[in-house]
Amino acid sequence: MKRRILSLTVVLSMVLAMIPAFSLTASAAFEGANGGNGTDGSPYEINTLDQLEAFREYINADDDGGSGEYFKLTAPIDMSAKYNAENSTSWTPIGNASNKFQGTFDGGNFTISGLYINNKPFYAGLFGYSQGGTIKNLAVSGNIASGSWAGGIVGDNHSGSSIKNCYYSGTVAG
Numbered sequence: 001m002k003r004r005i006l007s008l009t010v011v012l013s014m015v016l017a018m019i020p021a022f023s024l025t026a027s028a029a030f031e032g033a034n035g036g037n038g039t040d041g042s043p044y045e046i047n048t049l050d051q052l053e054a055f056r057e058y059i060n061a062d063d064d065g066g067s068g069e070y071f072k073l074t075a076p077i078d079m080s081a082k083y084n085a086e087n088s089t090s091w092t093p094i095g096n097a098s099n100k101f102q103g104t105f106d107g108g109n110f111t112i113s114g115l116y117i118n119n120k121p122f123y124a125g126l127f128g129y130s131q132g133g134t135i136k137n138l139a140v141s142g143n144i145a146s147g148s149w150a151g152g153i154v155g156d157n158h159s160g161s162s163i164k165n166c167y168y169s170g171t172v173a174g
Contacts, residue, residue, distance in 0.1 A: 107138025
């Protein structure tokens with residue numbers, strides 16, 4: 001009986017020790033791999049699809065949606081090899097109804113191409129839902145087939161948000 005209690009205690013301790021690692025994964029993966037410290041003068045830098053995906057996970061898991069944080073695209077990104085109709089893989093947008101994007105994203109006058117979203121019921125775009133966020137200096141191209149609140153840059157650009165010097169090239173059906 002004592003061995004069983006000791007074994008359960010050890011297993012429980014190991015599981016509890018891993019919980020902080022899992023909860024910090026999106027944040028640590030994004031913040032630790034990117035240049036900058038998230039300020040206006042030193043924004044987090046994004047220059048690969050992996051970093052864009054980590055940024056998305058960071059925002060979608062962050063209850064304040066990156067409020068007060070700055071992010072900058074530092075190179076063009078082509079999403080088409082991973083997100084496309086051939087392998088039926090759709091992009092999951094940055095920001096959602098639970099965790100709205102609230103930071104500042106500067107596209108650095110670069111293009112994110114190959115955006116593909118199919119059958120996302122709500123909030124479809126590179127960004128799904130922005131409230132109080134700023135998205136600027138960005139070009140996006142791709143194809144979106146969605147339900148409600150669809151747009152190339154942002155599906156729902158809610159109150160207090162702004163989109164500046166951006167354009168979308170492609171199709172949007174919603």
